[in-house]
Amino acid sequence: MGSMLPDTVHKLPREERFAYARLLAYMARIDDELTISEMAMFEQRLGAALLSPDQRDMIRDDLRNPPSLEDCMENLSGEAGRLALRDAVLMAAADGNVDEDERDALEDISEMLGLREDAVEQLLNWTVNGYKWMKEGFDILENLEE
Amino acid sequence: MFPDGLGHRTPQELRRYADILVYIAAADGELVREEIAVIEAMMGRCMIHPEVRVDIRSGFEHPVPLEQSLVDLDPELIRFILRDAAFVAAIDGSYDPKEIRALKAIAKAGGVSKDVLSSLLDWVGAGWNWYQDFSEIL
Numbered sequence: 108m109g110s111m112l113p114d115t116v117h118k119l120p121r122e123e124r125f126a127y128a129r130l131l132a133y134m135a136r137i138d139d140e141l142t143i144s145e146m147a148m149f150e151q152r153l154g155a156a157l158l159s160p161d162q163r164d165m166i167r168d169d170l171r172n173p174p175s176l177e178d179c180m181e182n183l184s185g186e187a188g189r190l191a192l193r194d195a196v197l198m199a200a201a202d203g204n205v206d207e208d209e210r211d212a213l214e215d216i217s218e219m220l221g222l223r224e225d226a227v228e229q230l231l232n233w234t235v236n237g238y239k240w241m242k243e244g245f246d247i248l249e250n251l252e253e
Numbered sequence: 254m255f256p257d258g259l260g261h262r263t264p265q266e267l268r269r270y271a272d273i274l275v276y277i278a279a280a281d282g283e284l285v286r287e288e289i290a291v292i293e294a295m296m297g298r299c300m301i302h303p304e305v306r307v308d309i310r311s312g313f314e315h316p317v318p319l320e321q322s323l324v325d326l327d328p329e330l331i332r333f334i335l336r337d338a339a340f341v342a343a344i345d346g347s348y349d350p351k352e353i354r355a356l357k358a359i360a361k362a363g364g365v366s367k368d369v370l371s372s373l374l375d376w377v378g379a380g381w382n383w384y385q386d387f388s389e390i391l
Contacts, residue, residue, distance in 0.1 A: 114384075117290035143260070147298050154297030155290050163303075189391045222391060229390045233383075240383050244376050245258065247369065248332045 116190055117157045123187035124156040125166075130179040130191040130216070132169035134198055138208045141170075144201040152194050176212065180219050188220040196230040197237075205231065258333040259299055267299045268309065270334050272322045273359065275312035277338045281349035284313055291344045295337055319355055323362045331363030335370070339377050348374070 116127060135141050135149050149170075153163060183191060195216060199209040213227045259270065274295060278288040296306050323331065338359055342352035360370045 114287075114290065114294075117286055147257075147260075147300060150297035150300055151294045152297070154293035154295070157286075157290055157293060160303075193387055193391065226391060230387075233386060233390055236386070237380075237383050240376075240380055244336060244373070244380070247373055247376055248258065248336060 114155055116155050119187050122182060123184055124158060125162050126182035127187050127191045128153055128156050128158060128166045129169055129174055130183065131194060131198060132166050133173055133176060133179045134195040134212060135170060136173040137212050138206055142202040145198055148198040148201040176215060192216050192220060193230055196227065196234055200234045257298065262330060266330055267301050268305060269322045269326060271296050271301060271309045272312055272317040273319065273334050274338060274341050275309060276316040276319050276322065277341045277352060277355055279313060279316045280351040280355050285345050287344045288341060291341055319358055328363050331359060332365060335359045335363055335365060336373060339373055343377050
């Protein structure tokens with residue numbers, strides 16, 4: 108993601124921030140193909156979660172040995188779960204394409220969180236709007252010279 | 254998908270980028286958790302090496318002077334720094350006069366006019382609105 112925005116992930120209890128990051132690690136490994144864009148988004152969210160160095164090491168280990176979705180969801184509360192789903196969508200879309208396996212996983216997460224049926228679709232639309240906004244910022248930067 | 258304009262920068266350039274963001278966060282003399290979180294996120298996005306991040310964090314206590322970080326930087330990079338510095342400055346809900354002064358100094362170094370800086374700050378505000386739309390979805 109190009110730019111940063113006000114966020115609430117860092118306000119979650121420490122255990123929930125860890126669970127949030129584990130879910131993103133799970134998402135990152137869904138298709139066994141982690142693009143640079145996805146990795147940059149993953150690292151960005153890890154930073155925003157203000158995890159301890161030990162927790163970061165554990166999350167990076169999760170990247171090598173992905174946990175099951177059920178394990179990831181075990182400690183995710185309502186708010187942490189919603190934020191994790193939102194950022195899982197942003198991460199899945201970071202390379203410009205959400206493939207079938209990623210989409211299925213997002214739908215599974217949404218269902219496990221008990222969200223409405225069109226939640227993932229709505230989040231994908233929201234992500235597209237965000238992309239347009241970020242592109243506008245990029246375009247402003249192209250025309251910044253005096 | 255998300256253009257950030259920083260992907261091809263050298264580790265040294267990214268270090269300067271992060272030092273400037275830390276300077277902005279510390280400019281008002283009050284470092285809040287939101288500012289630390291956004292800088293950690295930006296360092297993550299640029300995939301700055303973890304050991305370098307430790308050094309950069311020391312700037313929270315003793316920021317590198319802005320003028321020093323801006324010396325000899327590519328104007329295009331300065332513009333991207335300006336964009337992200339505007340986010341850091343706004344993250345605690347308002348722009349402090351010291352933050353504005355620093356943003357103006359960065360804009361000048363990047364050859365950015367006051368009008369365009371103003372447009373950039375408006376654009377930051379538009380991003381806030383987009384982000385908050387999330388809460389209406391879920």
